[in-house]
Amino acid sequence: MKVLRIDSSANTETSVTRDLTDKIIASLDAETVVTRDLARSPLPQITHTWAVARAVPADERTDEQRAALAQSDALIDEIRAADTLVIGLPVYNFSVPASLKAWIDLVARAGETFRYTEAGPEGLLKGKRAILAVASGGTPVGSDFDYATTYMRHVLGFIGITDVSIVAADKLALDPEATMKEAHRQIDELKLAA
Template identity: 45%
Template sequence: MSRVLVIESSARQQGSVSRQLTEQFIARWKQAHPSDDVMVRDLAAQPVPHLDADLLGGWMKPADQQSEAEQAALARSNLLTEELLAADVLVLAAPMYNFGIPSTLKSWLDHVLRAGVTFKYTETGPQGLLSGKRAFVLTARGGIYAGGNLDQQEPYLRQALGFVGIHDVTFIHAEGLNMGAEFMEKGLAQAQAQLAQVA
């Protein structure tokens, strides 16, 4: 049995293409892997605060010197990190906002990319500690960006995931969603076909 951690980051609960893709992915995954445990964390319903002084204090100060706010921030980071550590498969649903990922997803990454926990520094540079995990990234984009220099999502997420040792990453892009009915239909169909193959 594998554990699948799904991270939703769309600000919309209704009409979200990335959420539609996530639902389809989960349904197909459960059909193919009925014994797997799937957990969904919705960053719109339960936002993760931006990295701040309380979180830094929680990470860096001895326990007996932490304020209540720092202890709470550390506990939140520990919870999110433990969910990631326990997962065998990570699914990130990431609509494109202003050429990048939603700020909620960036905040989640800021809580789980932790020195000594998900990566470590060595004499030869940083080393990821999460090797052996797989990741799928489901994106929804109004235009067509894959492979172009305006696509800041895929390179950033590949770097962030690779930094913690997750190198087996599959991207599924639903593109052209705001370019008219024909482009939207084609973009969704391509994403759904790819999703069916990998899930």
């Protein structure tokens, strides 16, 4: 199994999502793990040049357009090579961190990770699994104001990844000990389901 690990927590020292992601990966039978740390190596925001370049056929792009898409191409190749994505998802102000949103903007590309059909959009990265390691002070996963996991499920499904599991440490401000115990139990369940 090839795993793509994506860390997005700005907290690089005592991050709950990084800890959970470590434990999830340790529970998987991974042949290789590629790590993309969005806090330590921030991604650029999309630009006008990028937006224009993505609509130009690959064999007609200028050198500037190819350069503008190079990072996006590399990120998409990482997903294509992976069997499983393990994504650290801290909830910032009810949603995903800006660093993770930048990654999403760079990988959600028509003709590369999804396409439009007469029946609607179709994801092109099928047959992969994603595990979200979620941490939040008090935004319960699945609640009406949980925009992070619902958004991630939608985006991943949009590009074809519909097998999405969640390990939730979503009540850290209320009872950190019980919250972490429950998250570790969920990781044990993932092991049993694999």
